[in-house]
Structure formats: structure tokens, C-alpha cells
Amino acid sequence: MTNIRPITKEEPYKIVFVCLGNICRSPTAEGIMQHLVNERGLQSYFYIDSAGTSAYHIGEPANSKSQQTANRHGVKLHSRARRFEAADLEEFDLIFAMDHENYSNIKELDKNGKYTDKVLMMRKFDPQPDDKNVPDPYYGGMDGFEHVYEVLRRSCEKLLDELSERIDH
Numbered sequence: 001m002t003n004i005r006p007i008t009k010e011e012p013y014k015i016v017f018v019c020l021g022n023i024c025r026s027p028t029a030e031g032i033m034q035h036l037v038n039e040r041g042l043q044s045y046f047y048i049d050s051a052g053t054s055a056y057h058i059g060e061p062a063n064s065k066s067q068q069t070a071n072r073h074g075v076k077l078h079s080r081a082r083r084f085e086a087a088d089l090e091e092f093d094l095i096f097a098m099d100h101e102n103y104s105n106i107k108e109l110d111k112n113g114k115y116t117d118k119v120l121m122m123r124k125f126d127p128q129p130d131d132k133n134v135p136d137p138y139y140g141g142m143d144g145f146e147h148v149y150e151v152l153r154r155s156c157e158k159l160l161d162e163l164s165e166r167i168d169h
Contacts, residue, residue, distance in 0.1 A: 001146040002165045003167070004093075004162075004163065005082045005151070006092070006166055006167075007045050007046075007163065007166045007167045007168060008167075009045060009046070009117055009157065010046055011142045012044065012046055012047045013045060013046050013047070013093050013094075013113070013163065013166075014031070014046075014047045014091060014092045014093045015033065015046065015047070015048050015049070015092065015093065015094045016047070016049045016050060016084070016088060016091075016092045016094075016095050016096070016107060017029035017030050017033070017047075017048075017049075017050045017051075017096045017122065018050070018051050018052065018053060018084050018095060018096065018097050018098065018102050018138070019052055019053075019097075019098040019099070019100070019102055019134070020052055020053055020054050020082060020098075020101070020102060020136065021052045021054055021055075021057045021058045022050055022051050022052030022054045022057060022079075022081035022082060022083075022084075023052070023062055023063045023066065023069070023081050023096075023138075023153040024063045024065075024066050024136065024137055024138050024145070024148070025064040025066075025098040025134050025136065025148055026050035026051065026052065026064070026098060027050050027063075027066060027077045027079045027081070027138070028062070028066050028069070028070055028075075028077065028148060028149060028152050028153075029096065029098070029122065029134075029152045029156060030048050030049060030050035030077070030079055030090075030150050031062075031070050031075045031076060031077040031079070032070070032149070032153055032156045033046075033048045033156045033159070033160065034048045034077055034098065035072040035075045035076075036156055036157060037051075037160065040160070040162075040164070042063055042164070042167070046163075049079070049092070049103060050079050051083060051084035051088060051103035052081055052082070052083055052084060053081050053083070053084050053101075053102050053106065054083070055083045056081075057081040057156075058081050058082060059081060059082075060080065060081045061077070061079075061080060062077040062081075063138065065137070065145045066137075066148075067105075068145075069121040069141070069145040069146055069148075070088075070140065070149065073149060073153070076106060076150060078150070083108065084109075085109075086103075086109040086110075088120075089106075089109060089110055089114070089115040089118065090115070091145055092118065092150055092159050093118065093119050094118055094120065095115075095119045095120070096120055096122040097119065097120070097121055098122050098133070098134040098136075099115075099121075099133040099134060099135075099136070100132070100133060100144050102119075103119065103121060108117050109120060116118055121133075122152070122155050123151065123155060124155075125154075125159040125162070126151055126154050126155040126158070127154055127158065128151075128154065131149070134148060134151055134152065134155075135147065135148060135151075
């Protein structure tokens with residue numbers, strides 16, 4: 001990632017994770033990333049959020065299966081669903097789409113292509129990227145939620161490793 005600015009306490013790095021409804025994948029990614037940031041004592045350097053490209057679940061907490069899965073791993077999901085807005089393109093330093101459909105939806109909001117470098121596929125950081133999509137576990141069983149958790153954990157760990165190199169202490 002060449003477009004990473006130095007990360008300081010004075011100007012925390014802002015990251016948003018985006019899926020469709022903001023109740024399964026993106027809040028799980030947000031919770032995992034915040035957990036990892038907290039474990040490393042880097043809370044002052046990062047602002048972590050999540051959003052959805054649809055308005056289906058605005059104001060709702062994370063899906064109960066997502067919460068159960070995260071809780072088993074000691075991760076809390078505190079977010080409430082919100083919709084990703086065009087203003088988020090300016091606000092956030094990095095925007096992570098969970099799949100190609102959400103990637104396209106985010107890009108549609110960037111009419112002039114000004115923020116192209118900020119929008120990335122989440123699995124870009126997964127050591128085992130498969131088809132580059134984080135699968136949507138919404139209609140599946142607990143195994144799907146566990147798989148998504150593992151994919152996001154691996155991806156967030158690698159992402160934070162790379163971003164940590166840019167921290168200006």
C-alpha cells in the first residue's frame with residue numbers, strides 16, 4: 001500500500017469496512033480490527049468503523065450469529081448498522097469492501113474517480129484469498145459465520161501489521 005500517510009495520534013487513521021447490510025461481515029471486521037488495535041495498545045492511532053451499501057438494517061446491532069461467533073473469540077461487536085454515504089469517501093483513509101458487489105456500489109458513489117486508491121477488497125490482505133470475496137454468511141449456519149470470522153481475522157491481522165509500519169510514534 002503506497003498511499004498510506006504517516007499515522008499519528010494527532011491524526012488517527014480512519015478505516016471503514018463495508019458490506020451489504022452492515023450486520024454480519026463489516027461489523028465483524030470492525031470488531032476484530034478494534035480488538036487487534038486494542039491488544040497492541042494502538043487505540044490513539046486508529047478510528048475504526050463499518051457501514052453497509054444498503055439501508056436494510058439501519059440502527060440494528062450486529063446479527064446474533066455474528067455476535068455469538070465473535071464472542072467465542074473474545075471479540076465484542078458494538079456497532080449499529082448505518083449506510084455508507086458519499087461523504088465517507090472523503091472521511092476515511094481506507095475503505096474495505098467485503099465483496100465485488102459492494103466494491104462496485106462504493107465506486108458508483110465516487111463519480112469522478114477521486115478516491116480510487118482508498119477503496120480496496122478486504123481479502124487483499126488475506127494470506128488465503130480464494131476468490132477475493134468475503135462470503136456472506138447471512139443465510140447459512142454457524143459454520144459460515146465461523147469461516148467469515150477466520151477470513152476477517154487473518155485479513156485484519158495482516159492489514160494492521162502493514163499499517164503499524166506507518167505509525168509515527
